[in-house]
Amino acid sequence: MTKVVAVTGNEAVANAFRQVEPDVCAAYPITPQTELMQRFAAFVSNGEVKTEMILVESEHSAMSACVGAAAAGGRVATATSSQGLALMWEILFIASGLRLPIVMPVVNRALSAPINIHCDHSDAMGARDSGWIQLWSENAQEAYDNTIQAFKIAENMDIRLPVMVCYDGFIISHSIERIEYLDDDVVKEFVGEYKPLYPLLDIDNPKSYGPLILTDLYHEVRKAHSEVYKKVPKVVLEVAKDFEKISGRKYGLFESYRLDDAEIGIVILNSAAGTTKDVIDEYREKGVKVGLLKPRLFRPFPYEDVGKALSHLKAVCVLDRADAFGGSFGPLYLDISASLCNFKEKPVLINRIYGLGGRDYMPEHAQQVIEELQEISKTGKIKILKEYIGVRE
Amino acid sequence: MIGWKDIPPGMVILEPGSALKFKTGSWRAFKPRWIEENCIQCLLCWLYCPDNAVKVKDGKRQDFDFEYCKGCGLCALECPGKKGNKAIVMEEEVK
Numbered sequence: 155m156t157k158v159v160a161v162t163g164n165e166a167v168a169n170a171f172r173q174v175e176p177d178v179c180a181a182y183p184i185t186p187q188t189e190l191m192q193r194f195a196a197f198v199s200n201g202e203v204k205t206e207m208i209l210v211e212s213e214h215s216a217m218s219a220c221v222g223a224a225a226a227g228g229r230v231a232t233a234t235s236s237q238g239l240a241l242m243w244e245i246l247f248i249a250s251g252l253r254l255p256i257v258m259p260v261v262n263r264a265l266s267a268p269i270n271i272h273c274d275h276s277d278a279m280g281a282r283d284s285g286w287i288q289l290w291s292e293n294a295q296e297a298y299d300n301t302i303q304a305f306k307i308a309e310n311m312d313i314r315l316p317v318m319v320c321y322d323g324f325i326i327s328h329s330i331e332r333i334e335y336l337d338d339d340v341v342k343e344f345v346g347e348y349k350p351l352y353p354l355l356d357i358d359n360p361k362s363y364g365p366l367i368l369t370d371l372y373h374e375v376r377k378a379h380s381e382v383y384k385k386v387p388k389v390v391l392e393v394a395k396d397f398e399k400i401s402g403r404k405y406g407l408f409e410s411y412r413l414d415d416a417e418i419g420i421v422i423l424n425s426a427a428g429t430t431k432d433v434i435d436e437y438r439e440k441g442v443k444v445g446l447l448k449p450r451l452f453r454p455f456p457y458e459d460v461g462k463a464l465s466h467l468k469a470v471c472v473l474d475r476a477d478a479f480g481g482s483f484g485p486l487y488l489d490i491s492a493s494l495c496n497f498k499e500k501p502v503l504i505n506r507i508y509g510l511g512g513r514d515y516m517p518e519h520a521q522q523v524i525e526e527l528q529e530i531s532k533t534g535k536i537k538i539l540k541e542y543i544g545v546r547e
Numbered sequence: 548m549i550g551w552k553d554i555p556p557g558m559v560i561l562e563p564g565s566a567l568k569f570k571t572g573s574w575r576a577f578k579p580r581w582i583e584e585n586c587i588q589c590l591l592c593w594l595y596c597p598d599n600a601v602k603v604k605d606g607k608r609q610d611f612d613f614e615y616c617k618g619c620g621l622c623a624l625e626c627p628g629k630k631g632n633k634a635i636v637m638e639e640e641v642k
Binding site: 251252253254314351352359360361362363364365367370371374375377378379381382 | 549556557560563566
């Protein structure tokens with residue numbers, strides 16, 4: 155029996171944590187993640203879960219405590235945003251390098267300076283190469299569903315990698331939406347009992363984590379590590395299939411929306427995909443063949459599948475809610491571009507930066523992009539390759 | 548030398564005490580010298596040695612194991628000696 159509720163994205167994810175009941179949770183508050191951990195801490199205080207909640211002095215310590223607890227042999231979770239994720243950066247690589255299956259919702263928020271508490275994707279994009287799996291979520295339902303699936307993906311014995319679940323700060327974290335909750339025992343059975351791989355607390359079998367590896371072996375260790383990511387998409391799809399059985403909701407590596415017969419397309423992450431789909435419907439009614447691709451598994455990036463899904467289009471706009479300063483394009487654009495570069499027939503690509511620091515993404519922004527894509531598909535000419543939209547002159 | 552296919556997950560080392568195979572004596576610039584007549588057998592050097600360079604047998608300190616001594620000098624620093632005379636002194640390593 156699923157339960158239909160009206161809750162915020164943070165409340166939904168806190169409830170997923172309650173249902174999974176990690177052994178250890180070390181966290182530090184930061185807007186807009188705070189409400190999630192505040193609600194989960196209430197579950198701990200009320201005795202609804204037996205999770206050991208560790209209140210630390212910073213996110214660097216939060217992630218360090220998570221690494222220790224996961225190496226000890228516990229199921230571990232935390233959550234953060236923005237500067238908090240930036241402060242964790244050093245330890246993120248240690249969590250993935252040691253293959254510790256920590257689950258961490260990242261409630262996307264802009265990075266300083268200037269200080270800003272609202273949504274953009276620069277925080278998670280800054281950690282995109284840290285070796286964490288990243289699942290991105292359009293709405294509160296997807297954030298809840300991805301959080302539950304994240305435990306099962308992370309803990310799969312073939313991969314054992316940490317997972318970030320990204321969802322948009324305030325837009326999703328603080329807005330109230332209709333959500334379907336799974337039953338507690340259904341979630342518990344889905345994630346199953348936690349099986350540690352090399353627990354330090356198994357004192358009869360002593361082991362060492364984090365050795366010094368120099369020129370003679372580091373290169374091999376990294377090659378072995380890089381190979382693990384090839385197994386991730388299959389595990390993500392298997393978990394999605396199992397999840398569909400208990401929820402009725404389908405998940406893939408990405409979502410294709412009216413893309414198969416489309417001539418032009420938009421690639422966009424998270425909540426703005428919802429707005430874009432509405433605008434696509436309007437244009438479809440006018441006979442414009444436009445579709446959308448919304449990545450879900452952003453790390454590891456499923457290059458081949460994404461390339462195949464987009465290669466038949468004439469023109470594609472990749473909308474990035476983060477810029478890569480001093481680089482050339484937004485981070486999502488770079489991966490889409492890499493996905494398509496070896497196809498003989500491929501679309502013309504443009505990159506638009508939108509919604510930084512919580513600037514609203516409005517239907518007219520999607521309209522503007524679709525109009526421009528129609529023009530490009532007709533003429534084959536690009537006026538500006540990369541540009542900000544919704545910006546005052 | 549092992550290839551990448553033999554790397555364990557997370558490079559976790561499952562063999563206890565395998566650091567014994569990693570000999571670090573060649574790192575030394577200074578070498579400790581044990582002066583037995585000044586030694587009160589307090590074993591502080593054994594306690595403070597960050598490696599495996601101070602050998603103890605039947606509760607008694609033996610000479611250094613120079614295969615593991617990096618010459619950090621912690622033992623010499625901690626050594627209380629006998630009546631102000633150190634039982635460990637650091638001397639420049641000569642090849």
